[in-house]
Amino acid sequence: MQLYDVVVAGSGPAGSCCAKALKDEGFSVLVLEKEFLPRHKTCSGVLFGQTQELVRTYLGGDAPPEVYCSNKYVQADDICEWDDERGYIPYTWEIDKDGKKFSRTYQNIWRNKFDKWLLDQSGAGYRDGTRVKAFDSSGSFVKVHVQTARSNESSVFTCKYLVGADGNDSTVRRLLRAQTPESAQRQRxxxxxxxxxxxxxxxxxxxxxxxxxxxxxxxxxxxxxxxxxxxxxxxxxxxxxxxxxxxxxxxxxxxxxxxxxxxxxxxxxxxxxELLPIFMGKENVLLTGEAAGFIYLNCEGISAAMDSGYRCGKAIARSLRSGGKSAKDLYTEDCQDILRHVEKCLTQMHFLA
Ligand SMILES: Cc1cc2nc3c(=O)[nH]c(=O)nc-3n(C[C@H](O)[C@H](O)[C@H](O)COP(=O)(O)OP(=O)(O)OC[C@H]3O[C@@H](n4cnc5c(N)ncnc54)[C@H](O)[C@@H]3O)c2cc1C
The missing domain is CATH 3.30.70 (Alpha-Beta Plaits)
Structure with missing residues (x-):
């Protein structure tokens, strides 16, 4: 039986960036994805200014040409709301973060190609068509129970940390919160x-x-x-x-x-x-990206996912290496600016009709 340092559930931007941070630090990582790759994701597929910076910082350069669609660029000034009386009026999709402004030239991408490129860049091994169904974290290791789509077989992977990067409808989040259905009455x-x-x-x-x-x-x-x-x-x-x-x-x-x-x-x-409240996991099961509630309105979620995923990976790496502070505490400390920006976007942006 192989023991992984980290198993990541979900191969979206959060999961792949988490895996990248861990691989860069020399840890063993396995990404489990329930869909077959490259998978489609319901998304407008626009990389806003902050996302482009994160791609360059975390991946070392822009995505290859085949990831983009034409028109490759969308200018922020060409994103408008239509008002029957006033015609085209400005509509803001991205605001400055802690006073930092971002490029107003956005990039138009295909999500299936972008996400697969991110995963490949992480250098992590992955299994697609493999759904995380349950986990058991009662000892010092986490046992992750999965089911494969092709053969319908069940198997178990063992790791020191499980990261739930499995999106808005996160199984890992649900399992962690099994006793407190905090979102049961919320609007979807x-x-x-x-x-x-x-x-x-x-x-x-x-x-x-x-x-x-x-x-x-x-x-x-x-x-x-x-x-x-x-x-x-x-x-x-x-x-x-x-x-x-x-x-x-x-x-x-x-x-x-x-x-x-x-x-x-x-x-x-x-x-x-759902607009999920922030919940970053506990002990050796952490959540990141949308699974943790990281999204910037108006649906600028790729940057929040990449950034929180990468920091989650770094925090686990630091904790595994030093054995001191818990990964959850390091991760929480390191995400304060992301948390502030989530809050700022929630209060300053509008998307309800
Ligand atoms: C209509 C719409 C338009 C959007 N447009 C934009 C945009 O233009 N730009 C932007 O920045 N953001 C946009 N977003 C937001 C963005 O798509 C998300 O915030 C982002 O994809 C979140 O990344 P993630 O990695 O957290 O999760 P996801 O990208 O959702 O990835 C989660 C992955 O986990 C897998 N998974 C789920 N459950 C399991 C399981 N049990 N086991 C294994 N794998 C599992 C899923 O198949 C998926 O591949 C949009 C969102 C919507 C709904």
Whole structure:
């Protein structure tokens, strides 16, 4: 039986950056991912200014060309909200962090390619199609129970630390909090995205990203932007709203008001999310990225995930090496600026219709 220093559940930006930090420090890491890679993720796929800096700092340079789609760049000034009376008005997607400003030229990427590139850069071994189902952390090691998608077999991996980087609907978080269903009565938000080949953009801003706050169509932001030859449309609602109807209404608005025409339908995707309170885990089971509640409104989550994931990995490495302070304490101390920024974004940004 192989003993890993760390097993990471989830191969999104948080999991891969956590794995990278640990591998760079010479520790053994295994990433477990329930989907087959490269996997799609419901996301607009925009790297904001802070994210680009983190990519360069943690990965040593930009992602390779195949990760980007055209238009590769989206200027912050071309991200606008549409108001029926005033026309296009500014819509802010990223604010300064502790007084630091970031590039206002954003990058348009394919999430499946970006996330797989991040994972490959980490140098960690991984198993895809492998879902973390349970864990047992009662001794000094953690036993992680998984189920594989192809053969439906169960197996167990043993490690010193388990990191839950398994996103908003985190199994690891749920298991840690099994006795306190803190989110049971909270409102859940649903996101739904459709991809259609662009017929014509009509009068929509070319190379832009247009946001609508229309309670008659969705409970939070609707948005539309282009990726390669596809128009990506997002609608959002609280539990219970029929988002396929919302999408049809949104398409109708885009064609009647802007003259947009749609080509062939490619695919739909969706997910449920909650604004989770911060919870970074306990003892030798830590949480990072969205699983820990790290996200900057308005859905600028890749940077929060990368940054918290990397710091989580570094904190575990320091604790494993020194045997002194607990990894959880080191991780918490090191994330104070991220926590402040989560709070600042929550109070200063708006996305509800
Ligand atoms: C509609 C929408 C648009 C968005 N647009 C942007 C954007 O343009 N820019 C931006 O910065 N952010 C955006 N975000 C936010 C961003 O996508 C997330 O915040 C980010 O992906 C979080 O990263 P993560 O690594 O924490 O989790 P994730 O990226 O969700 O990765 C978690 C991984 O864990 C895996 N997993 C889950 N459960 C298990 C399990 N039990 N066992 C093993 N693996 C498991 C999942 O399959 C997944 O691969 C958007 C979000 C939404 C909903």
């Amino acid at each position: 938000l649903a996101s739904f995205q459709s991809y259609y080949k662009v017929g014509s953009l009509g009068s929509l801003k070319k190379d832009g990203w247009t946001v609508f706050l229309r309670p008659d169509i969705g409970d939070y932001i609707l948005c539309v932007h282009q990726k390669d030859e596809y128009l990506v449309m997002h609608v959002g609602g609280v539990d219970g709203r029929n988002l396929r109807d919302s999408m049809e209404k949104f398409k109708e608005l885009l064609s009647s008001r802007f003259g947009v025409t749609f080509g062939e339908h490619w695919r739909d995707e969706g997910c449920m999310c």
